[in-house]
Amino acid sequence: MDNFTVGIVVFPGSNCDRDVSWALEGCLDIRTKYLWHESSDLSDVDAIVLPGGFSYGDYLRCGAIARFSPLINALDDFVKSGKRVLGICNGFQILTESGFLPGALVANKNLNFICDDVELDIVSSKGGWFNNRDEKQTINLPIAHGEGRYHCDSDTLKKLVDNELIALKYKINPNGSSFDIAGITNEQGNVLGLMPHPERACDEAIGGTDGLFTLKSLILK
Amino acid sequence: MDQFAVKVFVRLRPSVLDPAGEATKSASIKLGAEGIKSLRIGKMIEVKIEANGENEVREKIDLLCVRLFANTVIEDYEYSLEKL
Numbered sequence: 001m002d003n004f005t006v007g008i009v010v011f012p013g014s015n016c017d018r019d020v021s022w023a024l025e026g027c028l029d030i031r032t033k034y035l036w037h038e039s040s041d042l043s044d045v046d047a048i049v050l051p052g053g054f055s056y057g058d059y060l061r062c063g064a065i066a067r068f069s070p071l072i073n074a075l076d077d078f079v080k081s082g083k084r085v086l087g088i089c090n091g092f093q094i095l096t097e098s099g100f101l102p103g104a105l106v107a108n109k110n111l112n113f114i115c116d117d118v119e120l121d122i123v124s125s126k127g128g129w130f131n132n133r134d135e136k137q138t139i140n141l142p143i144a145h146g147e148g149r150y151h152c153d154s155d156t157l158k159k160l161v162d163n164e165l166i167a168l169k170y171k172i173n174p175n176g177s178s179f180d181i182a183g184i185t186n187e188q189g190n191v192l193g194l195m196p197h198p199e200r201a202c203d204e205a206i207g208g209t210d211g212l213f214t215l216k217s218l219i220l221k
Numbered sequence: 222m223d224q225f226a227v228k229v230f231v232r233l234r235p236s237v238l239d240p241a242g243e244a245t246k247s248a249s250i251k252l253g254a255e256g257i258k259s260l261r262i263g264k265m266i267e268v269k270i271e272a273n274g275e276n277e278v279r280e281k282i283d284l285l286c287v288r289l290f291a292n293t294v295i296e297d298y299e300y301s302l303e304k305l
Contacts (some may be wrong), residue, residue: 103294104292
């Protein structure tokens with residue numbers, strides 16, 4: 001697909017980086033490049049994925065240490081330039097900890113690590129991350145997290161609702177998230193964070209292809 | 222330069238549900254402890270730090286608390302310090 005390259009950030013403890021690469025390269029023919037968290041040169045990538053895992057062992061709080069890496073520091077200019085950034089699971093936690101997205105992700109209400117497939121409502125078309133040409137479309141994606149309960153204060157929640165920043169909501173709330181939130185975007189729409197794993201739903205052979213659209217939308221300008 | 226021992230307490234804000242605290246409360250009651258009205262779990266971070274006086278320590282610790290130790294979206298912090 002031309003020379004469009006998606007950078008996949010690798011932190012110590014990332015464990016979905018290879019899955020994202022497999023889904024992008026193998027299923028969508030999109031070129032990828034691994035970016036070690038200590039590099040701050042983002043000049044040869046056109047979009048970035050912060051993959052799932054347990055960056056820095058989730059020490060202190062999930063995503064709290066990762067936000068201090070040189071790469072995350074360089075991400076500010078990348079985001080401001082309008083390029084697209086997708087944070088999946090731990091990547092979503094890093095995006096909230098580093099202030100690219102509002103709110104925080106805290107321990108699941110039932111304290112269980114939840115590994116399941118969930119039904120999700122596509123709420124907003126902001127950023128074109130989801131295929132919601134039909135009103136209220138539902139997709140199925142896997143989740144796997146212990147700290148996925150989205151939390152924010154009421155002012156932030158109002159802002160999310162008013163500005164259509166809520167991208168995905170759980171049909172049946174598995175973790176106690178405020179307002180059933182599973183994924184949000186920034187105001188520009190070029191940053192998406194979500195707890196479900198689209199890269200694990202890119203092939204019929206492993207249980208569905210509802211994640212393809214979101215990964216493919218990384219190449220949108 | 223003086224040396225200070227700082228104890229930082231990081232707690233979930235009262236408005237944030239603490240499921241680990243709830244589970245521990247429930248286990249405490251099962252253990253036979255009576256009268257527990259509330260139980261919430263936080264973190265305590267001990268720091269030894271050098272600085273020129275108390276004001277400079279507070280400046281440094283405030284920065285650490287806001288930027289690293291606590292996520293002020295969900296947590297509050299307070300600390301005590303002692304000159305060594």
